[in-house]
Amino acid sequence: DAGITQSPRHKVTETGTPVTLRCHQTENHRYMYWYRQDPGHGLRLIHYSYGVKDTDKGEVSDGYSVSRSKTEDFLLTLESATSSQTSVYFCAISESVRVEAFFGQGTRLTVV
């Protein structure tokens, strides 16, 4: 199994609070992705990274920011959580653009 860990696995937070989710990999893969999974929408890309300090937006990036200060960590921050951000968040990593991505176990976030 690819060494990819998401933390926390579950979180309940209040509307308006900032929240940071962490994705940690031990594979030294260049590419890292954050997705959210919602019923009827499948996996939607929030942000991705193609190297240290190199990040770009996905299709649903509003309200989210990311940082990648070192290869192994990709942080997703909800600047001011809203109920619409209640979701399951998946991190994925990929060694190159020509091979498969490996997924973390997911983080279930509930914003109340």
Place this chain on the structure above:
Amino acid sequence: ILNVEQSPQSLHVQEGDSTNFTCSFPSSNFYALHWYRWETAKSPEALFVMTLNGDEKKKGRISATLNTKEGYSYLYIKGSQPEDSATYLCAFRGGSNYKLTFGKGTLLTVNP
């Protein structure tokens, strides 16, 4: 926003039936097409990555084909078994960026 479409949305088959699903994607600027299998309460796992027009890949009873010129890929399952029940996702990677964009998936249920 890239359009990656999968059909059907869901499918119920009997054990032993063969079945197939479709993934359509932009035919321009193609780089790679991925297929993933996603079981409930687990993370998506890669089945195939295809990069060349005409590619055919096989893993046991599951196979996939790729037509980049017309922008579609088929996933076939021969002799479906209950353990094949899962959501099957395709993902498109274009050549202009590093995004990996997923379709909404096909939910397969195999009845014993």
